[in-house]
Amino acid sequence: MSVFVEPANRAPEKGLKTGALGLISSTVIGIASTAPAYSLAATLGFVVVAIGLQAPIVTILAFVPMFFVSLAFQQMNKADPDCGASFTWATRAFSPRVGWMGGWGVLAADIIVMASLAQIAGQYVFDLFNANGIGHDASSVWVLLVGIAWIVAMTGICYVGIEISANFQKALLGVELTMLIVMSVWALIRVGDGSAPIGHIAVAASWFNPFAIKHFSYFVIGLSDMLFIYWGWDTALNLNEESKDAANIPGKAGVYSTFILLGIYALVILATESFAGIGTHGIGLGNQNHTNDVLSILGPAIFGHSTVASILDHLLLLMVLSSAAASTQTTILPTARTVLSMSVHKALPDVFKKMHRRFLTPTVATISFGVASIVLYVIMNSISAGHVIADSVDSLGTMIAFYYGLTGFSCFWYYRKQLTKSVHNFFIQGLAPLIGGLILWSILGWTFWYYWNPVESYTHFELFGRNIGGTFTLDVGALLLGLILMFTMNAFRPAFFRGETLTRNSPTLVTEEFVAPTDPVD
Numbered sequence: 001m002s003v004f005v006e007p008a009n010r011a012p013e014k015g016l017k018t019g020a021l022g023l024i025s026s027t028v029i030g031i032a033s034t035a036p037a038y039s040l041a042a043t044l045g046f047v048v049v050a051i052g053l054q055a056p057i058v059t060i061l062a063f064v065p066m067f068f069v070s071l072a073f074q075q076m077n078k079a080d081p082d083c084g085a086s087f088t089w090a091t092r093a094f095s096p097r098v099g100w101m102g103g104w105g106v107l108a109a110d111i112i113v114m115a116s117l118a119q120i121a122g123q124y125v126f127d128l129f130n131a132n133g134i135g136h137d138a139s140s141v142w143v144l145l146v147g148i149a150w151i152v153a154m155t156g157i158c159y160v161g162i163e164i165s166a167n168f169q170k171a172l173l174g175v176e177l178t179m180l181i182v183m184s185v186w187a188l189i190r191v192g193d194g195s196a197p198i199g200h201i202a203v204a205a206s207w208f209n210p211f212a213i214k215h216f217s218y219f220v221i222g223l224s225d226m227l228f229i230y231w232g233w234d235t236a237l238n239l240n241e242e243s244k245d246a247a248n249i250p251g252k253a254g255v256y257s258t259f260i261l262l263g264i265y266a267l268v269i270l271a272t273e274s275f276a277g278i279g280t281h282g283i284g285l286g287n288q289n290h291t292n293d294v295l296s297i298l299g300p301a302i303f304g305h306s307t308v309a310s311i312l313d314h315l316l317l318l319m320v321l322s323s324a325a326a327s328t329q330t331t332i333l334p335t336a337r338t339v340l341s342m343s344v345h346k347a348l349p350d351v352f353k354k355m356h357r358r359f360l361t362p363t364v365a366t367i368s369f370g371v372a373s374i375v376l377y378v379i380m381n382s383i384s385a386g387h388v389i390a391d392s393v394d395s396l397g398t399m400i401a402f403y404y405g406l407t408g409f410s411c412f413w414y415y416r417k418q419l420t421k422s423v424h425n426f427f428i429q430g431l432a433p434l435i436g437g438l439i440l441w442s443i444l445g446w447t448f449w450y451y452w453n454p455v456e457s458y459t460h461f462e463l464f465g466r467n468i469g470g471t472f473t474l475d476v477g478a479l480l481l482g483l484i485l486m487f488t489m490n491a492f493r494p495a496f497f498r499g500e501t502l503t504r505n506s507p508t509l510v511t512e513e514f515v516a517p518t519d520p521v522d
Contacts, residue, residue, distance in 0.1 A: 014241065014344050015355035016083065016337075016362075021243045025170070026236045026250055030257030032169045033232035033334075035327030036264050037176050037295065037320045038120055042393055043229050044269065045291030048278050051222040052286070053201070055269050057208040058219070062226035063262045066233075068436025069404045070258045072411035073237050074251030075429045079414065081246035084341025085237045085334075086407045088502065093410035096347070096497045097486060102410075103342050104482035105403030109231075109396055110335040112474060114373035115380045116392045117331065118147030120293070121324040125150075127296055128317045144381050148374050154328040155370030158336065160359050169330065172322040179319035180264060182312070183295075184271035187302045191274050197301060199277035199284055203270055220446050224397035227443070229265060231400045232327065233257035238334035272298060292390060295320055332369055339365035346496040347489060383459065390458040391470035394451065398475045401444040408437025448475065 021029070047055050073085070082088040086106055091099025122143035157168060190196045206212060213219045236253040243249045276298060278286040283301045290297045299316040303309035340362040343352035352365045380392065411433035419430040454460050457469025490497045 014083065014340055014353065014362075015360060016241045016340075017360035018242060018246075019244045021239060021249070023249050023253060026239065026243055026253035027256050027260075028170050028173055029239065029330055029333075030233040030236035030253045031260055032173045032176075032326040033235035033330035034230060034257070034261055035117075035232065035323040035330075036229070036261065036268075037180060037323035038117065038327055039229035039323075040180075040265070040268055040272075041293050041295040041320050041323075042116060042120060043225050044272065045285055045288075045294045046390070046393065047222045047225045048273070048285040049288060049291060050218045050225070051213050052278050053204075053207050053273065054210060054213050054219075055207075055222070055273060056266060057210050058213075058222040058226055059229075059265050059269055060208075060262070061210065062223050062230060063258065065436040065439040066227070066230045066404075067255070067258050068432040069408045069440065070233065070255045071428055072408045072433035072436060073234055073254050075433070076407065076411050076414065077237055077240055077251045078247050081240040081243075081250065082341055083238050083241045083337040084345065085234065085240075085338065086403045086410075087338055087342055087347070088345070089410045089414065090406050091345075091502050093414040096499055096502065097490075098406070099502070100342075100347055100486050100489070100497075101482055102403050102406045103338055103347070104485065105399055105406065106338050107335055108478040108482060109399035109403070110331045111369070111372055111376055112392050112399065112478070113396055114151060114328065114331060115377040117324050117328045118150050118373070118377050119143065119381070121150040121321060121328065122147035123293070124296070124317055124321040124324065128314060128321060144378070147377060147381075150325070150328060151370055151373050151377070154325060155332055155366060157329055158332040159356070159361055159363065159366050169326055172326040175315075176319050176323045176326070177264065179312075179315050180268055183299070183302055183316060184267045186312075187271040187275035187298075190302065191271075196275050197283065199279045199282065200275050201273070201277050203274050207270075207273070217450065220443060221450070224401070224443050224447050225393065227397050227400045227404075227440075228393055230258065230261055231396070231404075232330065233261070234404075235330045235334045238337045241337075275302060332366060332373075335369045336362045336365040339369070345502040346493050346500075347502075348493070391474060394447075394457070394471040395474035395478075398444055398447045398451075399478065401440040401447070405437040405440035405444065408433040408435075408440065412437070448472070451475065 044055070047058065051058055076089040077085075080088060080092065084103060087099050087103030089099075090102035122140075122145075125146050126143065187196070191200050191202065210219065213222070233254050236257065237250045240246045240250040272294070273285060276283045276285050276294075278284055280286045280288070283290075283297055285294060296317060299313040300309070303312040303316070339348060339352045342348040343350060343365070352362070352368070354364045355361065356363045412430050415425065415429040419426050450456060451469055451472040454467045454469035454472070457471040457473075459470030460467050461470065461473055462468075463473075495501050
């Protein structure tokens, strides 16, 4: 017999520590998860190479679908605050297979990004101690080993508890945002007093004209890359069951995070573009020798060479390092909880729902993700070395567009019968999520077409006599692997795919058919 309850009041018991996160902690995690400093370091150069001086306006335009989709996350979280987030909501709105692929989109994106996070962390550790020769050698075994150690350390922090993780995030984000603001203001002051190096450019209104971008393809490339710098705020939604008000606080944190990120990115991109210019030599943002990491080059140029400047420069390196640390940690957190939710709802094997008795964290899910990340990092590093960041960043735009867009569609479809009841419902639950999903999936389709051409990737592979690019290989390979795993789970975990453990529901009543974990905790 089905028992009906209000959606906002029901979430299956998974053994997570409830009430651990407030609005500030959730917002901090949402912002930190995007790793503003790391994202800018790894992405800004590629964006400028593609679209030149129009980087500021593309930053603003990329915010639009992100904001619309954050509303979708907020509204779906009110209906069902489940840590599976996109996986759970797509299942409810559409079907178990669609939901499973939504969950896989999260897992694939997070595993792929760990390679570039570890690489950046490994390089910056050596740069911080002035071992620049090692830090700038992307193929260095030492960088690889430090990157692996980094993943192990961050996995350990996530293993021992959400509150420790949240407090660690506050400290890291404080360093990160402070240094980004100091760097930006310092750069603008030097542009204003004329002490900036040759090649600097005064901020102009033309930077905010998207029609000045010469080719539509370049515009979409820039937009796709900018999705990467905004991506990550949804971690706050994956931690909903550990929040004090599971139905409301995580959604607010996600929306607040997108606005704060817009302000940070607008300031930093304006300041660095004005200070360094977009030239192809020296510190110019168009110099392709530095596209993998623009901030380590800009630090000494902005701060100078005095003792104080040296301290600030090292703080800047520490900022990017702390940003990579924050993002590594907040990549592990949501992935482990997505896997936990999928296991609880019988979409994955039961072993992944095991919890630690004292720490109240998903043990097997957390450790498994750390191991999978290390394996992929080693493989990617051995194949592409210095290009590991480039192709993984480009491929991530596709993954992000997929599951963010799917969540937008899920919100629209889930609430479709409620949209005409109020203006709020029509715009917040319907139109905005739908538009956000359409924009993101349009980018998704375009990037598949664009990266089909191997010359658009930094690495190439020979397959069946055809040369294919690394970006396309990562995207298609992840999709095919997801489909294979889905059909495998369908054979071994049929209850979920028959809709017996997580059913489609109306936006007002929910059938109590979840199966809570019964296995003893560790």
